[in-house]
Amino acid sequence: MLLSILLIIIAGIFLGSFGVGMKYTEPLAYEAWWSLYVVVGMVIVPLLCAFLTVPDLADVIATAPKGAVYNAMLYGFLWGVGGLMFGISVGYVGVSITYGVVMGLSGSIGSLIPFFRMENATANPAFPFVMLGVGIMLLGVGFAAVAGVKRDNLMSKNEENKEEAEKKSSMTGLIIVIICGVLSSLINVGFDYALPVAANAVEYGAIPRNASFAAWVVVLIGALALNTGYILFMLVKNNTWHTYKAAGSKKAYGWGLLSGLLWFLGLGVYGQGASLMGKLGTVVGWPMFLGLALIVSNIWAIKAGEWKGATGPLKLMGVSVFILIIACGTLGYANSLMS
Numbered sequence: 001m002l003l004s005i006l007l008i009i010i011a012g013i014f015l016g017s018f019g020v021g022m023k024y025t026e027p028l029a030y031e032a033w034w035s036l037y038v039v040v041g042m043v044i045v046p047l048l049c050a051f052l053t054v055p056d057l058a059d060v061i062a063t064a065p066k067g068a069v070y071n072a073m074l075y076g077f078l079w080g081v082g083g084l085m086f087g088i089s090v091g092y093v094g095v096s097i098t099y100g101v102v103m104g105l106s107g108s109i110g111s112l113i114p115f116f117r118m119e120n121a122t123a124n125p126a127f128p129f130v131m132l133g134v135g136i137m138l139l140g141v142g143f144a145a146v147a148g149v150k151r152d153n154l155m156s157k158n159e160e161n162k163e164e165a166e167k168k169s170s171m172t173g174l175i176i177v178i179i180c181g182v183l184s185s186l187i188n189v190g191f192d193y194a195l196p197v198a199a200n201a202v203e204y205g206a207i208p209r210n211a212s213f214a215a216w217v218v219v220l221i222g223a224l225a226l227n228t229g230y231i232l233f234m235l236v237k238n239n240t241w242h243t244y245k246a247a248g249s250k251k252a253y254g255w256g257l258l259s260g261l262l263w264f265l266g267l268g269v270y271g272q273g274a275s276l277m278g279k280l281g282t283v284v285g286w287p288m289f290l291g292l293a294l295i296v297s298n299i300w301a302i303k304a305g306e307w308k309g310a311t312g313p314l315k316l317m318g319v320s321v322f323i324l325i326i327a328c329g330t331l332g333y334a335n336s337l338m339s
Helices: 002-023 030-053 057-063 066-093 095-116 127-155 159-168 171-184 186-193 195-203 208-238 241-245 250-303 311-336
Strands: none
Touching: 002 250, 030 208, 030 241, 030 250, 057 195, 057 208, 066 095, 066 171, 066 186, 066 195, 066 208, 095 127, 095 171, 095 186, 095 250, 127 250, 127 311, 171 186, 186 195, 186 208, 186 250, 195 208, 208 250, 250 311
C-alpha cells in the first residue's frame, strides 16, 4: 500500500511539472513545439518503457481481447479531442477556470466511470468513501479555481482586460470547458478498459506493476492518431514548417522534449501505482494523481511569481491544498477497505 501511494505521489510531481515547458515554446510555432511533446510523450518513451518491461509486447497486444484494445484506443482518441478543446476553453473562460473545471470533472468522472463498471459497485464497502473522497476532491479543485479567478481579477486592472473578462464569462465558453473536462477524463477510462491488455502482459511474464505500460501503449495509439492529424493540419494551414529551423530554438526544443518525458512518466508511474492498489486502482488512484498534480503545478506557479501580490487568493489556494490532502487520505482509506 505504501509503495502504491509513493508511486502516485511521484506521478503527481511529474504531471504537475510537465506544463512548465509550455512557457518556452518560442520561437517554434505552437504546433511545431507540440509535435516534439507528442513524439516523446506518446511514442518514444511509452514504447521504450513497454519494450524494456513487457516481453513480446506485439504479441501481448495482438492476443489481448479485441474489445479491450478497441475501446482503449477509442477513449484515447476522445481524450485527444478534449486536449485540443483545452486551448479553445482558455480563450473563452481563462486559464484558471479552465484548469479548475477540467481537473474537477476529469478527476471525478475519470474515477466514477471505472467504479460503476465494477460488479455490484454500490454494495462495495468502499462505495461511500469513494463518493466522499471524490466530493471532497471536487471541493478542493473548486477552491483552487476560485483562487485562480481572484488572482486573475487582481492582475486585470484596465478596461480592456475587464471587457475581455466579460467575454470570457460567456455561456458558450462554459459549455465548451465542461465538454473538455468530460473528454479529458476518458484517458483514465481508456486505461481501465485496457487492463485486460495488462493482464495479458502478466501472462507473458511481465510483473504486474510494469504490465501497465502495455495498457498505455494501446490507449495512446488513439491519442496519437488524433494529435498527429491536428499537428499536420495546423502546420499546413499556418505554413509553420520553417519554425523547426528557427534561430535560437534550442531552448524550446529542450523544453518540448522534457515536457513529453515528464507527461508520460506521470501517466506511466500512475499506472504502476494504480496496479498495486488492486481493484480500486483506477478509481482512487486517478483523482489522487490529479489532485497532487494540481498542488505541484501551483507550487511551480508560485515559484515563477504568478501569485505575486495576490496574498488573499494565495491563502485560498492554501485552503484548496489542505482540502485536496484530506481527499487523498479519504480515497486512500477507501482503497484500504478492499485490501
